[in-house]
Amino acid sequence: MEARPEPLVLLVLSGDREKALAAANLALAARASGRPVFLFFTFWGLNLVKRKGARSRGPLLARLLAFLNRDHAGRQRLGRFHLAGLGGWALGRLASRKGVPSFAESLRLAHDLGARVTACSTTLELMGLTREDLVAEVDEVAGAAALLEAARGGQIVSL
């Protein structure tokens, strides 16, 4: 029984770049050791699977939130030392020199390696977005029950 692979669920609530990179790294490491991986993007984390230029079609308030919240799969702010983008730029330059892949690249790779990518249905509705506003790697739109079911016998890491 010890040998049965334990699923790893990554619950991505934050849109911060640090946490996005941590989620991607854990997903890749878990797939490399044969564990089932389930990535769930919710609240600000939904930005991480949003296409660039996605536009809210909700009421005015949803569009206001969508405007504030305009990061996307290819761009995320740092949770610390944002410094009007300077901190993120420095970290990004350093990471790419060291050959660390971006979040978008890691997400694509994790998905190719079999990680399941889910977007939170409630967040999507609140933001006035639809499946078409999300990147191709998203396998499904679902709620908390799907996340809990996927985690049976494994671990949940919130990021």
Add this chain to the structure above:
Amino acid sequence: MEARPEPLVLLVLSGDREKALAAANLALAARASGRPVFLFFTFWGLNLVKRKGARSRGPLLARLLAFLNRDHAGRQRLGRFHLAGLGGWALGRLASRKGVPSFAESLRLAHDLGARVTACSTTLELMGLTREDLVAEVDEVAGAAALLEAARGGQIVSL
């Protein structure tokens, strides 16, 4: 053995509204599938089970912290886009139009459905608060050992 329900422990450290709502949603989804649920409120998360108007009776420093930290079960700030309350107001309006319940409502429901609600004893003491300052849904005041015991065979999600 697969059928034995795995407990879900929600370790709520942050007082941010996003994380409060996520905790409440996970608690409800887990109870709906028959899993034991244990909610542990600590650090700024303790605000989420504090009564409106609770007053610190600790030393001056504790009262200073309590003043800074004056959110309560019925009011939480957003971790992002607080905008002097505007972001939270917009999200709250949107959520209520969509029929998404508030944190206080979800906590009450989760508790009615059998979720166990615990407040961190150390935080309570540091803030100069007592059991009487907490909402009725709090079942007990306890420490980290109780949290770990409740998590046996299940998952812990920190929020």
Add this chain to the structure above:
Amino acid sequence: MEARPEPLVLLVLSGDREKALAAANLALAARASGRPVFLFFTFWGLNLVKRKGARSRGPLLARLLAFLNRDHAGRQRLGRFHLAGLGGWALGRLASRKGVPSFAESLRLAHDLGARVTACSTTLELMGLTREDLVAEVDEVAGAAALLEAARGGQIVSL
């Protein structure tokens, strides 16, 4: 099988003092009940196992990040109510009066009690730091695969 101790993995991404204290408390409580404990420090969390005065030897950008990011094992900022250090000072004074140990003290104790302390290899390299810049409690420098292996059959708590 119920009696086999479940490992507890603490994934410390944030350098905030609240989360550092929560990680230390959980580590101590888990060791007290005989559970294997694995502390993994990454991203801003790496600060928590950095020596005071550690200096980046990386390129200019790494040194810029290291300068911004100059907290260390003996000093951490609060995630909320930092108030130019005032919030942290008040909390620290209160905690020491109540006999709550500092993070550095708790880390030393947890390590003495058998908790395994790991620093993230990728973060170390990005910051231009080496093993010599870390406190004595660090047992190894490793990556995400080591964290996942340590978590088998147990829980992961991200902080």
